[in-house]
Amino acid sequence: xxxxxxxxxxxxxxxxxxxxxxxxxxxxxxxxxxxxxxxxxxxxxxxxxxxxxxxxxxxxxxxxxxxxxxxxxxxxxxxxxxxxxxxxxxxxxxxxxxxxxxxxxxxxxxxxxxxxxxxxxxxxxxxxxxxxxxxxxxxxxxx
Amino acid sequence: xxxxxxxxxxxxxxxxxxxxxxxxxxxxxxxxxxxxxxxxxxxxxxxxxxxxxxxxxxxxxxxxxxxxxxxxxxxxxxxxxxxxxxxxxxxxxxxxxxxxxxxxxxxxxxxxxxxxxxxxxxxxxxxxxxxxxxxxxxxxxxxxxxxxxxxxxxxxxxxxxxxxxxxxxxxxxxxxxxxxxxxxxxxxxxxxxxxxxxxxxxxxxxxxxxxxxxxxxxxxxxxxxxxxxxxxxxxxxxxxxxxxxxxxxx
Numbered sequence: 001x002x003x004x005x006x007x008x009x010x011x012x013x014x015x016x017x018x019x020x021x022x023x024x025x026x027x028x029x030x031x032x033x034x035x036x037x038x039x040x041x042x043x044x045x046x047x048x049x050x051x052x053x054x055x056x057x058x059x060x061x062x063x064x065x066x067x068x069x070x071x072x073x074x075x076x077x078x079x080x081x082x083x084x085x086x087x088x089x090x091x092x093x094x095x096x097x098x099x100x101x102x103x104x105x106x107x108x109x110x111x112x113x114x115x116x117x118x119x120x121x122x123x124x125x126x127x128x129x130x131x132x133x134x135x136x137x138x139x140x141x142x143x
Numbered sequence: 144x145x146x147x148x149x150x151x152x153x154x155x156x157x158x159x160x161x162x163x164x165x166x167x168x169x170x171x172x173x174x175x176x177x178x179x180x181x182x183x184x185x186x187x188x189x190x191x192x193x194x195x196x197x198x199x200x201x202x203x204x205x206x207x208x209x210x211x212x213x214x215x216x217x218x219x220x221x222x223x224x225x226x227x228x229x230x231x232x233x234x235x236x237x238x239x240x241x242x243x244x245x246x247x248x249x250x251x252x253x254x255x256x257x258x259x260x261x262x263x264x265x266x267x268x269x270x271x272x273x274x275x276x277x278x279x280x281x282x283x284x285x286x287x288x289x290x291x292x293x294x295x296x297x298x299x300x301x302x303x304x305x306x307x308x309x310x311x312x313x314x315x316x317x318x319x320x321x322x323x324x325x326x327x328x329x330x331x332x333x334x335x336x337x338x339x340x341x342x343x344x345x346x347x348x349x350x351x352x353x354x355x356x357x358x359x360x361x362x363x364x365x366x367x368x369x370x371x372x373x374x375x376x377x378x379x380x381x382x383x384x385x386x387x388x389x390x391x392x393x
Contacts, residue, residue, distance in 0.1 A: 083314035
C-alpha cells in the first residue's frame, strides 16, 4: 500500500470524521494555516498510533516465524553459544602469542568466552534484556 | 552411480584474471551469480518504479511491500534515527533474499552458502556499527559494554564478557545464514541422490524412489521458507546491531 493511501486511511475513518465536521463548521473563524497544521499534527499522531500498533502485532508475528521450527531455534542458540566460545579462544590465543603469556591468556579468555556465549544465548531467548537498552531480539519472549 | 552433495558448492574460475601473491584472482561462478543477483534486484525495482500509479500494479506492489516491510522492521528496532541506514539495510535484504532464492534454482549457485560471503556481509555491518557508533557518540559508545546500574565492583568481570559478546556478533551473524543455506542444500542434494541411486536398481527401485522424491518436493518448499526467513533474520539482526550504534546504553 502506498504511503499516501495509508495516510488518507488514517485521517479518514479514525477520529477524523467528527472533528472534520466541526472544523468545516467554523472554518471562517479559523485561520487556514492553523487548521492545516492541526490536521497535520492529527495525521502524525494517527500514523504514530497505527505504527506502534502494527509494531506489536508484527513482532509477535516475527516471533512465530523465527521460532517456527525447533531446528531453527536450536541452530540459532548453538551458533550464538559457539560464537562466544570461539571468539574467547581466538582472542586468548592471540593474547598469548603477542605477550608470551601462555597458557594464561587462553585459559582466562576461554572462560570469559564461555560466559559471553551463555550471555548471548540468554539474550537471544530473552531471559535477560538486550544490552541494558531493551533492544528487542527476534526471539524475545514477551512477559 | 555416485552423487557428490558437496559438488554444488565448488568455485570454478570462469575468466582467469591475475594472480596476487600466489592466489588466483579470477571471475568465478560465484561472482557471476552475484552480478546476476544485483542485476535481478535492480531490474525488479527499476521496473517496478518506472510507472508510478496511485493504485499499484503487481510489480509496484512488490516494491512497495518490500520497502514498507524493511522500513517497519528498521523503525521498530532502531527508531527513527535508524532510518538513515535504510538504503544499506534494504540493499542487504534484497541481496541476501535474492541470493537465497536464486540458489534454489537447479544448477545455479548459492552465494550465501559460502562462508566468506556471509562473513564479509556480517563484518560490513559490524564495522559500520563500530565506526558510526564512535563517530556519532564518541567514547560514550563504550557505555555499551557497561550496563547501567551495575555495581562498580562487578565491572572488571562484566566488561570483558560484554566485549567478547560484542565481538562474537559477526560470527553468529554470518554462521547462522551460512549454516542454514549449506545444511539445506546438502540435505536436498542427498535426498535427490537417493532417487538416482534407487532408480538405478531396477523396477523395484523405481517404486522405492517415490519416497525420496516426495521428500525432495517437501524439502524444496521448506527451503523456500528458510530462504526468506533467513534473509529476514539476517536483516533484523542488522537492525538490532545498528540500534546499538544509534543509541548505545541510554
